[in-house]
Amino acid sequence: MGNFQFLPEQASTLAPEVDHLLYFLVAVTVFFSVVIFSTIFYFAIRYRRRSANEMPDAHQAHNGYTLEIIWSVIPFGITLVMFTWGASVFFTASRPPKDALQIYAVGKRWMWKLEHVEGQREINELHIPVGRPVRLTMTSEDVIHSFFVPAFRTKQDVVPGRYTSTWFTPTKTGKYHLFCAEFCGTKHSGMVGWIYVMEPNDYQTWLSGGATEGSLAENGKKLFEQLACSNCHKDDTTGRCPPLPNLFGSQVKLAGGGTVKADEAYIRESILQPQAKVVAGYEPVMPTFQGLISEEQVLQLVEYVKSIGPKPGTGPADSGQNPAKKPSTAGSMPANR
Amino acid sequence: MDTAVAQERENYLNASHGLKSWLLTKDHKRIGLLYLFTITLFFFIGGAFATLIRIELLSPQGNMVSSETYNKLFTMHAVAMIFFFMIPSIPAVLGNFFLPIMIGARDLAFPKLNLLSWYLLVIGGAFSLFAMIAGGVDTGWTFYTPYSTTYSNSWVIATALGIFIAGFSSILTGLNFIVTVHRMRAPGMTWFRMPLFVWANYATSLIQVLGTPVLAVTIVLLFVERVFQLGIFDPARGGDPVLFQHLFWFYSHPAVYIMVLPGMGVISEIISTFSRKTVFGYAFIAFSSVAIAVLGFLVWGHHMFVSGQSLYASMVFSFLSYFVAIPSAIKVFNWTATLYKGSISYQTPMLYAFGFIGLFTIGGLTGLFLAALGMDIHVTDTYFVVAHFHYIMVGGTMMAYLGGMHFWWPKMTGRMYPEGWAKLSSLVIFLGFNLTFFPQFILGYLGMPRRYHLYPAEFQVLNVMSTAGASILAVGYAMPMIYFIWSLKYGKVAPMNPWGATGLEWRTASPPPVHNFEQTPIVTHEAYDYTSVPAEEIEVV
Ligand code: HEM
Ligand SMILES: [Cu+2]
Ligand SMILES: [Cu+2]
Numbered sequence: 001m002g003n004f005q006f007l008p009e010q011a012s013t014l015a016p017e018v019d020h021l022l023y024f025l026v027a028v029t030v031f032f033s034v035v036i037f038s039t040i041f042y043f044a045i046r047y048r049r050r051s052a053n054e055m056p057d058a059h060q061a062h063n064g065y066t067l068e069i070i071w072s073v074i075p076f077g078i079t080l081v082m083f084t085w086g087a088s089v090f091f092t093a094s095r096p097p098k099d100a101l102q103i104y105a106v107g108k109r110w111m112w113k114l115e116h117v118e119g120q121r122e123i124n125e126l127h128i129p130v131g132r133p134v135r136l137t138m139t140s141e142d143v144i145h146s147f148f149v150p151a152f153r154t155k156q157d158v159v160p161g162r163y164t165s166t167w168f169t170p171t172k173t174g175k176y177h178l179f180c181a182e183f184c185g186t187k188h189s190g191m192v193g194w195i196y197v198m199e200p201n202d203y204q205t206w207l208s209g210g211a212t213e214g215s216l217a218e219n220g221k222k223l224f225e226q227l228a229c230s231n232c233h234k235d236d237t238t239g240r241c242p243p244l245p246n247l248f249g250s251q252v253k254l255a256g257g258g259t260v261k262a263d264e265a266y267i268r269e270s271i272l273q274p275q276a277k278v279v280a281g282y283e284p285v286m287p288t289f290q291g292l293i294s295e296e297q298v299l300q301l302v303e304y305v306k307s308i309g310p311k312p313g314t315g316p317a318d319s320g321q322n323p324a325k326k327p328s329t330a331g332s333m334p335a336n337r
Numbered sequence: 338m339d340t341a342v343a344q345e346r347e348n349y350l351n352a353s354h355g356l357k358s359w360l361l362t363k364d365h366k367r368i369g370l371l372y373l374f375t376i377t378l379f380f381f382i383g384g385a386f387a388t389l390i391r392i393e394l395l396s397p398q399g400n401m402v403s404s405e406t407y408n409k410l411f412t413m414h415a416v417a418m419i420f421f422f423m424i425p426s427i428p429a430v431l432g433n434f435f436l437p438i439m440i441g442a443r444d445l446a447f448p449k450l451n452l453l454s455w456y457l458l459v460i461g462g463a464f465s466l467f468a469m470i471a472g473g474v475d476t477g478w479t480f481y482t483p484y485s486t487t488y489s490n491s492w493v494i495a496t497a498l499g500i501f502i503a504g505f506s507s508i509l510t511g512l513n514f515i516v517t518v519h520r521m522r523a524p525g526m527t528w529f530r531m532p533l534f535v536w537a538n539y540a541t542s543l544i545q546v547l548g549t550p551v552l553a554v555t556i557v558l559l560f561v562e563r564v565f566q567l568g569i570f571d572p573a574r575g576g577d578p579v580l581f582q583h584l585f586w587f588y589s590h591p592a593v594y595i596m597v598l599p600g601m602g603v604i605s606e607i608i609s610t611f612s613r614k615t616v617f618g619y620a621f622i623a624f625s626s627v628a629i630a631v632l633g634f635l636v637w638g639h640h641m642f643v644s645g646q647s648l649y650a651s652m653v654f655s656f657l658s659y660f661v662a663i664p665s666a667i668k669v670f671n672w673t674a675t676l677y678k679g680s681i682s683y684q685t686p687m688l689y690a691f692g693f694i695g696l697f698t699i700g701g702l703t704g705l706f707l708a709a710l711g712m713d714i715h716v717t718d719t720y721f722v723v724a725h726f727h728y729i730m731v732g733g734t735m736m737a738y739l740g741g742m743h744f745w746w747p748k749m750t751g752r753m754y755p756e757g758w759a760k761l762s763s764l765v766i767f768l769g770f771n772l773t774f775f776p777q778f779i780l781g782y783l784g785m786p787r788r789y790h791l792y793p794a795e796f797q798v799l800n801v802m803s804t805a806g807a808s809i810l811a812v813g814y815a816m817p818m819i820y821f822i823w824s825l826k827y828g829k830v831a832p833m834n835p836w837g838a839t840g841l842e843w844r845t846a847s848p849p850p851v852h853n854f855e856q857t858p859i860v861t862h863e864a865y866d867y868t869s870v871p872a873e874e875i876e877v878v
Contacts, residue, residue, distance in 0.1 A: 028702070052875075056679050087710050
């Protein structure tokens with residue numbers, strides 16, 4: 001048994017914000033509970049029945065709705081504050097900064113697979129540097145899971161068939177619980193792990209230690225050739241297929257009108273369900289790779305397409321880290337949203 | 338059940354005898370009792386699962402049952418409690434019995450349909466029970482896809498079929514109540530003279546009729562995907578897993594109001610009777626029930642804030658959730674105001690009503706935490722949510738149900754329950770409840786996820802507290818079970834109107850005759866007009 005505490009550790013920039021909201025909500029709750037309970041208590045004593053046939057003074061009908069209106073409007077005003085405050089915290093929590101360190105996570109019954117763009121892979125452990133925003137792009141190979149780090153006050157469902165993302169900036173080095181928060185079957189409660197928040201130097205050492213089989217993008221490039229993507233997708237516009245360099249982060253015109261932003265989810269969909277959104281000016285001849293490659297391989301391909309995307313400062317980019325560069329140069333991404 | 342006194346006068350209990358006279362009865366009062374037996378059985382089944390869960394959670398390593406079994410325990414606990422106890426509880430037992438009497442009707446509009454509804458619940462219950470005995474189901478009561486359709490190796494279909502069938506019971510009961518309220522009111526029983534319990538059940542019926550079909554459709558889709566392997570929810574087959582959540586919560590959020598509105602109706606009756614005052618702001622309470630029923634259909638997305646649903650959708654659902662909380666707040670304030678200058682007595686039903694207000698207030702206020710987007714990210718799918726809904730459903734509805742059972746027991750059986758024991762039970766339940774569930778708020782904020790068989794050792798202290806509370810709670814629930822049965826034979830004979838209450842149910846004998854009234858009552862005054870109660874009845878208390 002550990003020592004007793006009321007709040008989990010605050011280890012991210014979000015944590016104090018959520019806790020402040022908690023204090024406010026607790027204060028409102030205590031206030032209303034005390035008002036209601038003491039009023040009831042007072043009335044119950046003050047107006048207790050003194051004789052069996054006692055009757056309250058006549059049958060006092062009350063006219064007008066002044067009181068009701070007062071006690072509808074005041075609580076409504078207070079809930080508006082709760083709404084606005086809660087929404088603003090949520091807004092921050094949903095918008096990753098552009099210079100965030102990109103990590104990929106794949107949930108699978110019953111483990112977390114975490115991949116750094118540099119190629120390090122971890123299972124049920126994640127090493128990250130302190131003080132730097134980290135963005136996770138996540139998917140699942142089977143059922144819905146949920147990535148939950150109480151010390152960071154973040155949680156995000158990890159859904160098969162699509163990418164979801166979350167982000168946080170750790171503020172304290174240490175070791176924190178990672179839980180799966182969405183019921184996923186027999187060993188749901190065993191789908192847990194640790195987040196290690198390290199000093200940036202230690203993190204660099206950690207990154208360079210340990211054998212990797214190449215960065216995600218390098219592996220993606222190999223796959224791109226093995227799967228014969230490169231037979232169709234050339235680097236110029238001569239083929240019957242759209243070129244992929246500089247695609248990431250751009251607006252793609254679709255056949256049948258409309259545009260879509262080429263983010264990770266779009267690239268993933270283009271590979272697994274090419275017919276879902278067809279690029280304007282091309283025939284829908286790309287074969288589907290659904291069922292032929294694993295989620296991790298899809299991630300490698302996505303990361304490869306990102307790596308041949310616009311370089312920082314030269315064009316639109318959304319998020320994530322260019323693996324060709326050192327992490328420290330990524331601060332100067334252009335804001336295009 | 339027959340007694341010297343009851344035999345003197347013909348009533349619904351002694352008018353006919355034998356099992357057949359019960360199983361084929363069309364009398365809404367007898368059907369109410371059939372429901373009472375059925376849901377009590379399910380309450381004890383659900384309670385047995387809960388006991389095992391709490392014992393298992395005494396230790397973080399989970400050394401009593403396997404994880405597989407643990408997952409089945411919490412699933413079957415919730416299925417039994419929600420679909421076969423909570424949802425039918427107040428409407429099908431107390432509503433069935435009293436709604437017609439309270440509006441001066443001889444029966445519900447469709448007595449045979451009413452009997453059919455009970456059979457549907459029994460058949461549905463039998464399917465689910467079969468699934469439990471055959472091997473159990475491990476998906477959680479929420480049946481999230483694609484786990485439930487593709488991965489679970491347990492009795493998903495049998496359980497879901499049971500819930501599907503029970504859903505029709507709920508729909509038909511709702512329909513019956515709606516038609517009864519529209520068509521069967523006694524002369525003079527205008528809409529705004531109806532007791533608030535009737536209003537509450539009317540609003541509940543609207544939800545049952547409008548919402549439950551969506552649950553039925555959802556279950557059919559689940560069935561189709563699981564059995565015929567069609568891709569509806571499983572992305573590996575081209576489906577959308579989050580679609581299931583939308584469909585499920587479109588029913589299941591309104592369903593939380595199916596579970597709490599009737600309880601609010603009971604509380605209005607009790608508070609008025611035991612303070613001898615008309616309910617403050619009658620019309621506001623009546624309309625707030627209907628408002629809750631309607632607005633409750635617009636907030637399902639607050640269960641999905643971290644599901645990947647769009648940011649703006651989440652903001653709308655958060656806002657509307659606050660909106661729907663206001664009518665509940667109004668009710669609490671109005672009940673409090675009802676006490677002002679009343680003549681308050683502390684009989685058992687009133688103690689339960691106080692308990693309800695206290696626990697419902699905390700449950701409702703913590704709902705406001707969950708509706709705050711930034712807060713929900715952290716506490717969703719943790720024990721905080723578990724505590725929230727137990728405060729409302731067990732702290733609120735269960736308290737109201739027990740309060741209502743004590744309030745109307747004399748009318749249903751013709752016997753008084755033992756007051757001293759009953760007061761004690763309400764106290765034990767209140768204390769046991771808080772010790773069980775309050776620590777779970779803290780556990781949740783600390784980060785303990787729900788549905789966890791194994792958990793980190795630092796959460797143990799709070800879990801042990803919770804289990805200790807649950808043991809007290811179990812004693813508290815056993816008590817009424819015992820003294821209610823005892824009172825059937827040894828209880829004091831109940832007078833017609835033991836509480837000096839105003840409703841029409843107190844203007845007929847205890848227990849009521851088969852057709853409820855010797856002659857059709859004519860209503861001449863407002864609900865809760867205590868000047869209309871004959872003086873000699875007032876003095877009985
Ligand atoms: C007073 C207004 C209420 C508000 C604002 C509210 C809000 C919420 C929210 C936002 C959630 C989702 C929490 C999450 O999963 O993260 C929730 C869960 C829940 N609430 Fe409430 N609630 C209220 C009243 C009620 C009532 C009256 C009931 C039942 C009678 C109820 C029963 C539940 C249940 C059963 C769940 C959890 C379902 C599950 O995930 O298994 N709530 N509530
Ligand atoms: Cu899980
Ligand atoms: Cu809800």
